[in-house]
Amino acid sequence: MSEKLCSVPTRARSCDLCEVRERSVCADLSPRELAQVEKTMARRHVARGKPVMAEGEPNDSLFVVVSGSFRLSKLLEDGRRQVTGFLFPGDFAGVRATRSNAYSAEALEDSLVCCFPHRFLDDASVQSPGVKDRLIARGQTEYHKAQDHIVLLGKKTAEERVLSFIALVNRAIGIDESAGKRRVPLPMPRQDVADYLGLRLETLSRTLTALKRDGRLYDLTRHEVVVASEAGTAN
Amino acid sequence: MKPEWRKYLFQRAPRYTSYPAALHFDACVTREDYANRLAAVELYEPMSLYVHVPFCKRLCWYCGCNMRVENDYGRALRYVSALEKEIALVGRKLAGAGRPRSIHFGGGTPNYLLADEIAGILHAIEQEFGLTDDCRLAIELDPRLIRDDDVARLAGLGFSRMSLGVQDFDSAVQHAINRVQSYDMVESAVSEMRAAGVTDISFDLLYGLPRQTMDSFEATLERTIALSPDRLAVFGYAHLPARLPRQRMIDRVELPDVLLRADLATLADEKLIAAGYRRIGFDHYAKPDNPLSIAARDGRLRRNFQGFTDDISESTIGFGVSAISSVNGLFAQNEKGLNAYYDAIAAGLLPVVKGIEVTGGEMVIANAIQSLLCRGEADTAAIFRAVTPGEAQGICCKLEALEADGLIAWTGDLVKIDEEARLLSRCVAMALDPYEISDRAGMAGALAQAV
Numbered sequence: 001m002s003e004k005l006c007s008v009p010t011r012a013r014s015c016d017l018c019e020v021r022e023r024s025v026c027a028d029l030s031p032r033e034l035a036q037v038e039k040t041m042a043r044r045h046v047a048r049g050k051p052v053m054a055e056g057e058p059n060d061s062l063f064v065v066v067s068g069s070f071r072l073s074k075l076l077e078d079g080r081r082q083v084t085g086f087l088f089p090g091d092f093a094g095v096r097a098t099r100s101n102a103y104s105a106e107a108l109e110d111s112l113v114c115c116f117p118h119r120f121l122d123d124a125s126v127q128s129p130g131v132k133d134r135l136i137a138r139g140q141t142e143y144h145k146a147q148d149h150i151v152l153l154g155k156k157t158a159e160e161r162v163l164s165f166i167a168l169v170n171r172a173i174g175i176d177e178s179a180g181k182r183r184v185p186l187p188m189p190r191q192d193v194a195d196y197l198g199l200r201l202e203t204l205s206r207t208l209t210a211l212k213r214d215g216r217l218y219d220l221t222r223h224e225v226v227v228a229s230e231a232g233t234a235n
Numbered sequence: 236m237k238p239e240w241r242k243y244l245f246q247r248a249p250r251y252t253s254y255p256a257a258l259h260f261d262a263c264v265t266r267e268d269y270a271n272r273l274a275a276v277e278l279y280e281p282m283s284l285y286v287h288v289p290f291c292k293r294l295c296w297y298c299g300c301n302m303r304v305e306n307d308y309g310r311a312l313r314y315v316s317a318l319e320k321e322i323a324l325v326g327r328k329l330a331g332a333g334r335p336r337s338i339h340f341g342g343g344t345p346n347y348l349l350a351d352e353i354a355g356i357l358h359a360i361e362q363e364f365g366l367t368d369d370c371r372l373a374i375e376l377d378p379r380l381i382r383d384d385d386v387a388r389l390a391g392l393g394f395s396r397m398s399l400g401v402q403d404f405d406s407a408v409q410h411a412i413n414r415v416q417s418y419d420m421v422e423s424a425v426s427e428m429r430a431a432g433v434t435d436i437s438f439d440l441l442y443g444l445p446r447q448t449m450d451s452f453e454a455t456l457e458r459t460i461a462l463s464p465d466r467l468a469v470f471g472y473a474h475l476p477a478r479l480p481r482q483r484m485i486d487r488v489e490l491p492d493v494l495l496r497a498d499l500a501t502l503a504d505e506k507l508i509a510a511g512y513r514r515i516g517f518d519h520y521a522k523p524d525n526p527l528s529i530a531a532r533d534g535r536l537r538r539n540f541q542g543f544t545d546d547i548s549e550s551t552i553g554f555g556v557s558a559i560s561s562v563n564g565l566f567a568q569n570e571k572g573l574n575a576y577y578d579a580i581a582a583g584l585l586p587v588v589k590g591i592e593v594t595g596g597e598m599v600i601a602n603a604i605q606s607l608l609c610r611g612e613a614d615t616a617a618i619f620r621a622v623t624p625g626e627a628q629g630i631c632c633k634l635e636a637l638e639a640d641g642l643i644a645w646t647g648d649l650v651k652i653d654e655e656a657r658l659l660s661r662c663v664a665m666a667l668d669p670y671e672i673s674d675r676a677g678m679a680g681a682l683a684q685a686v
Contacts, residue, residue, distance in 0.1 A: 074279065077535060077547045080369045082279050082334060150278050153365055154331030191368070198334070199364020200393070 024141055028134040036128065037135065040120030046070075046107040052209030055104040060097045061115040062132070065089050068111020069187045070174070071147060074103045083196040086188060088172035092141045103142070106132060108187045153198055158207045161197045163216070167226055180229045181218055190222075239640045240659065244493045248661035248685035251608060252540045253566060255591055255670060258558060261569055264590030266579075269567040273328035274658055276550065276562065278522035281336040283548035285540065286318065286356060287555030288340060289573070290347040292380060295414040296484040297402070297444060297472050301557040301571055302343040308507045314555075314573070317580045319359040321554050323331070324585055326363025335364050337546045338656040340374040347380060350388035358391060371395060371546075373435075378424045379416050386424065390431035397428050398437035399464075403444055404455040407503045411489055412443035418458055425462050435525065438464040442499035443684075445474035445489035452499050453506070460510045466521035467512070468542055469503045471496060471686055497686050500658050513597065516543040516608055536609040543609065556586075596621040604664045606649070611657065616648035618667055626669040633666035661685045 024041045029037060043066065046052050053059050055075055069085040084103055087093060097118040116135070119133050125131045148168060166184055174182040186193065194204040212220040219226035236244075249256045276282070290305040292300075305311060307653060338360065340353065353374075360366050373396035390395070401421055402414060409415045428436050438459060442452060459467070474490060476482040491499060504514065512520040513528045521527040521540060530536050530545030537544055539551060540559055553560045557571045567590035570576040575650035579586035592599065607613040615634070619627045634650060637643045642656040643663055652663055662685045665671045 076281060076336070078336075078530070078545065080336070099635065125464075146278060150331050152331070156326075156362055158362065195367050195369070198364055198367060199361060200368050203361060 002209050028137045029131065030128075033124070033128045033131050033134070036124045037116060037121070037131065040117060040124065042115050044115055046111045046113060048107050048109050048111075051104050051106045052111075052113055053101045053103070053105040055101050057101055058099045059094050059101050060119065061094055061117050062121065062136070063093045063105070063113045064136075065091050065093075065104065066112040066114055067167050069108045070105045070111065071108055071192055072103050072105050072142065081102055081195070083192050085142070085149055085196070086169070086192075087145070088169070091145075091172070092139045094138045095136065095141045095143070108192075149196070152196075158197075158199055158203050159206055159211070161199065162204065162207045162211065165193065165197055166217075166227060170227060174227075176229070182227050182229050184225050184227060186223050186225060236501065236640065237655075240642065240656065241497075243640075243642070243659050243662045244497050244566055244684070244686050246662050246665070246685045248665050249668075251604050251661060251664050252538060252542065252669075253559070253561065254279070254604050255566075255593065255597055257566075257568065259464045259670065260566060260589040260591050262589050264565065264567055264587070264592060266567075266585040266587040268389055268565060268592070269585055269587045269590070271563070272562040272565045272567075274330075275326060275550075276329055276333040278332050280333045280550060281548040282333045283539065283544075283546045283551045284335050284338040284360065284364070285551055285553040286338065286340045286345070287342065287553065287558040288314075288345040288348055289343040289376070289556050290314070291342070291344045292347065293413065294481055295402075296481055297412045297414075297441065298481065298567065299473060299475070299479055300343060303573075305347070311348060312352070315348065315355060317577055318554055319357055320580045321586065322356070322359040322363050324580070324583065325552060325554070327362065328585075331365075333364065333550070333552075335360065335366060335370050336548050337371040337373065338366075338510055340372075342375060343539065344377045344380060345374050346376045346385060346389075349382075350385060350392065353389065354392055368393070373398065375400065376424070376631050381424050384641065386427040386433070387431045390428070390433055395433060396435040396437065397433050398439065399424060401438045401459065402441045403447065403452070404458045405447070405451040407446045408444050408451060408455075411485065413484065420460060425464070429597070432661055434465065436464045437466045437468065438462075440467060440469045440503065441472045442469060442503060443474075443491055443496045445485050447491050447495075447499060449495075449498060449502060452502060453641055456506045460506065464516075464598070465525050466519065466527055467507065468519050469500070469507075470518060471500065471684060493684065493686075496684070497658070504658065517657045519543045531609075534610065538605050538608055559590075560587075564598065566590045566593065600667060600669065603667055607652065607664050607667065608660050611652045611654075611660070613650050613667060614648050615650055615667075622641070622669050630667060630669065633671075637663055637666055658686055 052063055052070065065087050067089055071083060072085040072087065074082045074084055076082060087105060121132045152161055152164050155164055169186065170182055170184045174184045177183050190204060191201055194201045197204065208220055211217045217227060218223050266609045289302050290311055291302050292302050357366065372394040374394050375398045378399055399421060403409060404418050425436060427435050430534045440459065474482060504651065507520045508514060513523055515521050515531050515536065519527065526545045527543065535545060535547065537546060539546065551560055552563045553569065554571065556573055557569055559566060559568045567587045570579060570588050576586045599617050603613040603618050618630065632645065634645055638645045642653055642659055644651045644653065652660055
């Protein structure tokens with residue numbers, strides 16, 4: 001069951017080529033710190049459906065999503081699953097080394113992550129105090145995801161929850177389209193969205209259809225919605 | 236049953252669906268206490284929800300539930316609207332925390348309500364707490380009230396577990412308890428459930444009812460087995476006419492005596508086991524592939540207000556009159572009367588009137604009793620650490636007596652119930668209970684017989 005990674009770790013050729021660096025990750029590191037971190041970092045491909053972290057297993061690395069997306073989930077005693085969040089490029093997981101992960105992070109599509117072993121990060125912080133904190137300063141961690149989730153679940157109507165969710169994904173991975181529109185990819189299955197929002201699949205589908213009908217969604221397909229540009233700034 | 240066990244048949248014992256039992260609830264627990272516990276529920280804490288529907292079309296004379304006969308559906312609509320408000324009140328306290336993992340509709344008669352009203356209650360729960368497709372929905376049904384497409388509509392709403400109050404198939408017994416329902420009626424309900432894809436059909440049977448004989452009950456059991464429910468609960472009828480006036484309609488002389496009660500319970504046990512059911516706890520039976528059997532096999536069986544369950548939730552949130560909630564070591568019970576309940580809801584207040592805060596020591600006893608009832612064994616070392624030396628001595632004496640009579644084996648720190656004595660589990664549980672109240676005057680009348 002511990003088949004976590006689907007390819008042999010490869011050293012990144014250079015952090016200079018990193019797609020997410022410009023967004024946020026590592027942006028607060030000095031050139032010397034970046035050089036240090038780069039030495040200890042490995043880049044991994046994670047195939048769709050494979051976990052980068054598995055619940056109950058040890059983890060000794062900090063991960064940052066470079067491309068793709070992940071679903072965070074916890075298993076309950078009776079075998080049922082709770083979807084607790086989604087990771088998008090620039091998001092971190094494994095903020096602390098642990099002997100037993102509290103959740104799993106599975107790739108929703110073929111994805112790329114950078115792994116920083118905590119051991120090396122701790123060594124690096126001898127010379128550069130606070131390097132780990134600065135590394136993750138602009139990214140979102142699993143703790144932010146829990147915060148997002150409680151805000152979403154506290155919303156009182158299905159419509160509010162769905163709109164907040166779309167806004168959340170929009171902020172992370174929304175893409176500008178022409179004429180004041182944003183395209184918001186939804187790489188996760190509908191059932192994951194429903195479970196995450198505390199809605200039944202039927203309610204989610206009905207709500208999305210209603211939002212499309214009254215024009216608040218310009219377009220709605222299985223893995224994408226198109227919203228007004230300003231929709232991404234609302235909560 | 237061994238002759239030396241017969242004296243236990245005369246004991247009265249709590250049902251231990253909670254510990255401390257509801258008998259110990261008082262007004263020390265307020266709605267503010269309950270609100271504080273709700274606010275402390277964690278984000279992903281599994282919760283079990285219970286919705287009480289107190290209405291019935293007719294009065295069954297054996298019933299011990301909080302119910303009223305109601306002929307005006309408008310009054311039921313008023314109740315549903317109050318329930319939805321209560322759900323919103325609790326939802327506001329939880330503010331998105333807690334995940335419902337199961338919802339149980341009990342009564343009274345939940346299917347006194349039409350499917351539209353039940354859908355409305357589920358909608359309120361989905362808005363306020365979140366409701367996902369893997370949440371297990373269960374409902375108790377009176378077969379006499381099932382209308383044309385009720386079963387299909389309930390299955391469409393997601394109810395995957397339906398439980399029928401069968402009690403007894405014998406016509407003489409049915410007349411003596413004022414619950415006359417034909418075998419055909421139950422059979423057609425079961426086939427509608429199967430047709431609608433319901434995979435967890437449960438029957439309630441009662442022994443100790445007036446006019447029951449070994450022959451009549453054997454026939455009931457055979458007809459039950461022919462319908463092949465996925466699980467059964469076989470409860471002993473508790474005759475408490477002093478507390479429940481409706482039970483005075485039952486003629487005392489028609490009740491089976493205590494020895495016949497034991498024989499009826501044993502008969503049910505033997506016939507159901509022979510038919511391939513697994514015994515779950517001491518009064519539930521389930522097919523080997525039923526989730527309840529799997530939970531028992533995996534050591535996940537628990538006991539809650541509905542009896543034995545595979546529900547993993549530590550917390551139960553009850554809605555409606557007299558519903559009991561249990562959140563993080565606090566029991567809270569709602570107003571029993573409809574008017575008082577409506578008044579609280581109208582004022583925007585949680586309708587809690589009483590309860591109990593479980594102490595650390597009580598929690599240890601509660602876990603030991605749960606382990607004893609669910610798995611047939613309990614750790615005595617933990618109990619002795621949690622009680623006073625005087626209480627420990629009392630518990631020791633009682634356990635030694637049970638051991639001398641062969642009901643239990645007590646080796647090291649482990650008390651184990653003899654497999655043949657499982658029907659007397661509640662007597663053993665009582666030995667671990669420092670609040671054991673059988674000799675306290677006044678309260679004994681509120682307890683049912685142990686078997």
